[in-house]
Amino acid sequence: MPTPCRTFAWIALVALSCVAAAQRPPSAAPPGSDTIRIPFDSYTLPNGLTVILSTDRTTPTVAVNLWYHVGSKNELPGRTGFAHLFEHIMFTGSGHVPYGLHDKLTEGIGGSNNGTTSNDRTTYFEIVPSNYLESALWIEADRMGFLLDTLDLAKLNAQRDIVKNERRQGVDNQPYGKVTEILARATYPADNPYSWDVIGSMEDLSAASADDVKTFFRTYYATNNVFLAIVGDFDSAQVKAWVTKYFGDIPRGKPVVRPTVSTATLPGERRFSYEDRVQVSRLYIQWPTVGEKSDDHYALDILGSILAGPRTARLTKALVYDQQAAASVSAFQSTNEDVGEFMVTITPRPGHTLTGLESVADGIIERLKAEGPTAEEIQKATAGQELTFVRGLESNLGKAMGLSDSAGLHGDPGHYKIDLQKSMAVTAADVKRVANTYLTKGRIVLSVVPAGKPDEASKPAESTKVTGAQDTPRPEVKR
Amino acid sequence: MNALNRPLSVIVLAAALFSLPVAAQQALDRAKIPPPGKATELRVPTWTKTTLSSGAELIVSEKHDLPLVSFSLIVLGGSDQFEPANRRGLASLTASMMSEGTKTRDGEALSNALQLLGTSVNAGIGGDSGAMGFVSTTGKFAQTLDLLADMLVNSTFPAPALDRLRAQRLVALNAARAQPGAIARRVFPKVLFGTAHPFGQLTTEETLAAVTRDDVVAFQKAYFQPGRAVVIVSGDVTPATAKATVEKALAGWPAGGGKPDFSYPALPAKVPTTIYLVDKPGAAQSTFAIGNPGPPRHTPDYYALEVMNTLLGGMFQSRLNANIREEKGLSYGVSSSFAFGKGPGAFRAGGDIISAKSDVALVEFMKELRGIGGSRPVTDEELATSKSSLVQSLPGVFGSVSSIGAAIGMLRTQGQPDDYYQQYGKSINAVTKADLVRVAKQYIDVDHLSIVIVGDRATIEAPLKATGIAPIVVLDIEGNRK
Numbered sequence: 001m002p003t004p005c006r007t008f009a010w011i012a013l014v015a016l017s018c019v020a021a022a023q024r025p026p027s028a029a030p031p032g033s034d035t036i037r038i039p040f041d042s043y044t045l046p047n048g049l050t051v052i053l054s055t056d057r058t059t060p061t062v063a064v065n066l067w068y069h070v071g072s073k074n075e076l077p078g079r080t081g082f083a084h085l086f087e088h089i090m091f092t093g094s095g096h097v098p099y100g101l102h103d104k105l106t107e108g109i110g111g112s113n114n115g116t117t118s119n120d121r122t123t124y125f126e127i128v129p130s131n132y133l134e135s136a137l138w139i140e141a142d143r144m145g146f147l148l149d150t151l152d153l154a155k156l157n158a159q160r161d162i163v164k165n166e167r168r169q170g171v172d173n174q175p176y177g178k179v180t181e182i183l184a185r186a187t188y189p190a191d192n193p194y195s196w197d198v199i200g201s202m203e204d205l206s207a208a209s210a211d212d213v214k215t216f217f218r219t220y221y222a223t224n225n226v227f228l229a230i231v232g233d234f235d236s237a238q239v240k241a242w243v244t245k246y247f248g249d250i251p252r253g254k255p256v257v258r259p260t261v262s263t264a265t266l267p268g269e270r271r272f273s274y275e276d277r278v279q280v281s282r283l284y285i286q287w288p289t290v291g292e293k294s295d296d297h298y299a300l301d302i303l304g305s306i307l308a309g310p311r312t313a314r315l316t317k318a319l320v321y322d323q324q325a326a327a328s329v330s331a332f333q334s335t336n337e338d339v340g341e342f343m344v345t346i347t348p349r350p351g352h353t354l355t356g357l358e359s360v361a362d363g364i365i366e367r368l369k370a371e372g373p374t375a376e377e378i379q380k381a382t383a384g385q386e387l388t389f390v391r392g393l394e395s396n397l398g399k400a401m402g403l404s405d406s407a408g409l410h411g412d413p414g415h416y417k418i419d420l421q422k423s424m425a426v427t428a429a430d431v432k433r434v435a436n437t438y439l440t441k442g443r444i445v446l447s448v449v450p451a452g453k454p455d456e457a458s459k460p461a462e463s464t465k466v467t468g469a470q471d472t473p474r475p476e477v478k479r
Numbered sequence: 480m481n482a483l484n485r486p487l488s489v490i491v492l493a494a495a496l497f498s499l500p501v502a503a504q505q506a507l508d509r510a511k512i513p514p515p516g517k518a519t520e521l522r523v524p525t526w527t528k529t530t531l532s533s534g535a536e537l538i539v540s541e542k543h544d545l546p547l548v549s550f551s552l553i554v555l556g557g558s559d560q561f562e563p564a565n566r567r568g569l570a571s572l573t574a575s576m577m578s579e580g581t582k583t584r585d586g587e588a589l590s591n592a593l594q595l596l597g598t599s600v601n602a603g604i605g606g607d608s609g610a611m612g613f614v615s616t617t618g619k620f621a622q623t624l625d626l627l628a629d630m631l632v633n634s635t636f637p638a639p640a641l642d643r644l645r646a647q648r649l650v651a652l653n654a655a656r657a658q659p660g661a662i663a664r665r666v667f668p669k670v671l672f673g674t675a676h677p678f679g680q681l682t683t684e685e686t687l688a689a690v691t692r693d694d695v696v697a698f699q700k701a702y703f704q705p706g707r708a709v710v711i712v713s714g715d716v717t718p719a720t721a722k723a724t725v726e727k728a729l730a731g732w733p734a735g736g737g738k739p740d741f742s743y744p745a746l747p748a749k750v751p752t753t754i755y756l757v758d759k760p761g762a763a764q765s766t767f768a769i770g771n772p773g774p775p776r777h778t779p780d781y782y783a784l785e786v787m788n789t790l791l792g793g794m795f796q797s798r799l800n801a802n803i804r805e806e807k808g809l810s811y812g813v814s815s816s817f818a819f820g821k822g823p824g825a826f827r828a829g830g831d832i833i834s835a836k837s838d839v840a841l842v843e844f845m846k847e848l849r850g851i852g853g854s855r856p857v858t859d860e861e862l863a864t865s866k867s868s869l870v871q872s873l874p875g876v877f878g879s880v881s882s883i884g885a886a887i888g889m890l891r892t893q894g895q896p897d898d899y900y901q902q903y904g905k906s907i908n909a910v911t912k913a914d915l916v917r918v919a920k921q922y923i924d925v926d927h928l929s930i931v932i933v934g935d936r937a938t939i940e941a942p943l944k945a946t947g948i949a950p951i952v953v954l955d956i957e958g959n960r961k
Contacts, residue, residue, distance in 0.1 A: 110871025
């Protein structure tokens with residue numbers, strides 16, 4: 001799912017992290033490899049703050065990443081979008097750091113800063129020349145400990161306006177922009193916190209109060225709910241001293257109560273059509289699958305590469321190359337902490353209908369379910385993982401995010417290695433099994449069609465028309 | 480990991496450690512900003528230069544901390560030098576056609592081979608330069624390079640593949656008509672440069688339809704020639720092995736070609752500041768692109784322009800974003816930039832503005848563009864922050880093999896000297912406040928701006944008109960007058 005963040009216009013790296021942050025950490029090291037790894041040191045302060053340090057002296061810079069275990073799934077009914085709105089407020093200054101100084105001590109000295117919010121977690125980062133690491137830690141500690149000292153309604157209102165513009169830019173004014181929130185609502189029942197998108201609704205953003213900010217901060221922004229990763233050119237002893245100095249006396253909070261998320265299954269197919277201001281129709285098919293806690297997501301990732309991407313991938317080869325019926329096809333697994341989805345997207349070429357494309361795609365998927373992939377398909381889908389991992393080692397921020405994702409989601413900063421080993425170990429039988437387990441009749445089929453052309457939908461007579469998430473009927477709950 | 484260490488004495492370290500418990504007991508003065516440590520050093524990578532037997536230049540920069548190699552074959556000149564006006568899109572199609580098969584491998588065989596090597600070869604041609612390249616693990620470098628060479632020298636350009644790629648491009652072109660940002664990206668250069676200038680010529684249904692297989696074959700042959708190419712290898716290789724590997728792989732690449740002519744046609748006559756309104760009924764936001772043709776990258780005013788633009792719209796806390804986003808909440812973000820290149824790349828300020836406040840935003844954009852030209856004096860702090868933002872970002876640029884390759888490549892595509900990065904700080908720091916005001920006035924011509932706004936005409940036209948800033952001309956989404 002897209003990950004809103006403070007801003008995306010400034011540097012390519014930041015732009016990348018905004019959209020990619022909800023994905024898993026950059027795969028992992030090849031099994032048995034000793035040189036290709038992230039060396040790190042991890043410890044926990046008495047107040048519960050987990051600290052992860054990894055030195056890399058390639059350039060005289062440091063990345064600092066704070067991973068707060070709170071996201072849109074912690075929001076209350078009527079307050080969708082609040083976790084992300086809160087992220088924005090974290091950039092408005094704190095008890096001892098006046099507004100603007102944070103930017104001056106990051107972009108003003110050749111570095112950068114940003115924040116990202118997903119369903120599961122909120123991250124804040126700085127990249128700075130290594131001689132400015134201490135001030136970066138000072139800023140992060142101050143907003144962790146003293147945000148509310150300077151909070152007022154004016155700050156909240158200012159960020160509310162900006163976030164509403166972020167929603168307009170990314171959702172309301174974008175072709176296909178509302179697809180994510182329609183699919184979330186169609187897939188999950190109302191009591192499942194993945195049933196709304198991170199950006200939230202305009203109505204709920206309007207409703208957020210200063211008291212909401214205070215309660216949210218006290219509940220989730222405590223040291224025992226944070227992972228601090230520091231990666232780059234620094235001296236470990238010095239940095240440990242700074243971490244103790246600035247973070248050590250921030251009090252711990254109450255234990256965080258995580259939402260219970262029921263397993264999502266759809267008893268049957270749910271079909272929708274949505275008329276949007278688009279020129280070209282597009283078909284979305286989404287199956288609820290599994291989140292981080294199930295190892296099946298490794299095989300689902302590989303399934304995505306086997307179905308779409310390179311010209312030899314099954315859907316791509318058939319629809320784009322052999323039959324030339326589609327302009328583009330994608331297929332991938334999105335893995336969140338508690339849930340996941342597998343999504344296939346097809347954009348037709350003129351003269352080809354969504355109904356026809358859906359039927360051809362289903363035939364190809366059924367054949368894969370019956371036969372399973374070949375050994376060569378598995379080999380091709382996994383061969384790029386070593387390069388992807390080693391290239392990830394070139395970025396301090398990438399490593400900081402990978403280590404803190406591993407620590408926050410799995411309780412072990414080194415979990416990235418297990419991720420890689422399990423991913424490299426996926427077999428043809430695994431892929432066949434997950435395809436049969438999850439790519440079932442229980443799915444959402446959403447056609448997005450140009451306004452005034454409802455007949456372009458796939459099987460229009462069987463599809464319910466919706467105008468957005470608000471009138472998309474939720475799934476029935478089987479208890 | 481690289482072992483070049485920032486000097487940090489043992490004494491300082493020990494002092495910090497032992498003083499810690501005391502410091503923790505004393506009340507920490509959180510209001511005190513921690514001072515920076517000793518300034519970081521700029522460590523510019525070194526490289527060797529040689530000439531390949533084909534005539535192409537070879538540059539090798541070593542970096543051995545990770546088993547990675549970045550390869551790029553850069554061609555000087557691009558679509559603006561080599562693409563006819565009635566064939567816009569030909570360069571891009573040609574680059575894609577090089578993945579469609581060679582004399583010994585069809586498109587699927589090429590794709591399979593690259594997937595098994597765990598990498599991909601990318602080819603792309605921009606306005607004034609193009610490149611083919613890849614990043615691979617050290618062990619896969621020679622094999623991947625052999626595939627790239629096969630694509631470069633032995634591509635067969637099958638006609639059915641051209642038809643498929645063309646059809647895909649037509650769908651993308653059509654889909655982009657619904658996207659306000661994509662509309663602005665097409666209309667803005669057309670308005671600024673006109674259709675007689677390559678910068679104002681768009682890829683359209685007509686130009687795509689006109690491209691034939693013969694065009695592709697001829698373009699590829701004429702364009703990808705070693706006499707105008709620079710090969711850059713960075714990463715886990717030595718100059719000697721890199722040269723031997725590259726010579727062997729590119730042995731079949733025939734010599735020829737020279738540096739292209741980078742002259743550009745004259746710019747259209749200046750027009751008084753005008754609002755060009757493209758109607759997007761029901762749009763929640765108005766997409767703004769305000770600007771004029773700018774100077775080429777080699778202008779002596781480059782450094783002054785960089786500092787000026789950083790202050791105006793290059794940072795989060797630049798004047799434009801601080802005002803229009805942070806203070807007034809009209810946008811998720813606005814910025815400005817100069818599209819520096821061999822030709823007169825545009826100055827552009829813009830962003831997406833809530834529809835109902837389009838007039839307010841326009842007034843603020845104009846205020847800031849006039850302000851930087853003198854009416855709002857530059858403060859010492861603004862000048863210092865902009866300079867340090869630019870100068871101190873440089874040490875972080877050389878972190879990856881591909882970014883090192885790109886940094887070296889820029890020197891060749893934009894004709895900069897080899898000691899450019901060593902001199903960069905000095906050049907930026909020499910800029911004065913007077914320079915800033917002078918270049919702002921000279922290169923942001925507030926009396927002759929083109930203001931392209933893609934938005935809901937019914938909501939925004941009357942308020943925009945009421946600002947009295949400029950007359951309004953309504954254009955269609957292709958930038959033609961209605």
